[in-house]
Amino acid sequence: MTAALPGFAGRTYLFEVDNGAAFRNSYSADGTRLRWEGLGESAGQYEDVPLHTAAIAPGIWFISWTERSGITVSHVMDLNSLTVKVFWTWEGETGRVGELHTGTLTPA
Template sequence: MCDTAFPGLGHVYKADYGDPAFRVQFDTEGKTLRWAPFDAEDFETAATTETYRATYIRPGVFMMTWQEADGITVTHVEDFENAIVHGAITMPDKTFLTLKGDWLRLD
């Protein structure tokens, strides 16, 4: 039997694209995450809360999607097995960014 449970629940990760890098904290219920630039002095003050959807791809790999209040859309493919994150971000002006980086569990 295949484990399709999202492994990020209740954990904190660093999405390290070099520049930029982000701290991502998942709630335990599987509905919201909080993120901030990794170098923010105070995560609690700097963090933004997002409602996300996690879609199972294969064991250890999930696609995450959310839309931010300012219209930015974010898609992550988080590979927990190989500690890699792929990001695709559409900015409000329609600029499209693709990123690949390290996906490191911090707790």
């Protein structure tokens, strides 16, 4: 039996975060990879990353990845309401730092 593709597979979204950050997130056709591109102040930054995914409920997905820089990102994407809860962590001067944010998705 073949698992169903994630609802975000093969799609691109503009992801706008409550702190003003914005990204263009393009997901591979099979839903296993993400290419994120920074917009605005983050313009010019991008990376292709493998994803860890799990279905939570119809249209709701948990997605996580680790970037080359050591930043970890975890999303709960609600494709029904086009909203995201995101938690990212990075190594700060005094240890690991984490932030929780909300954001919106706009199909691109």
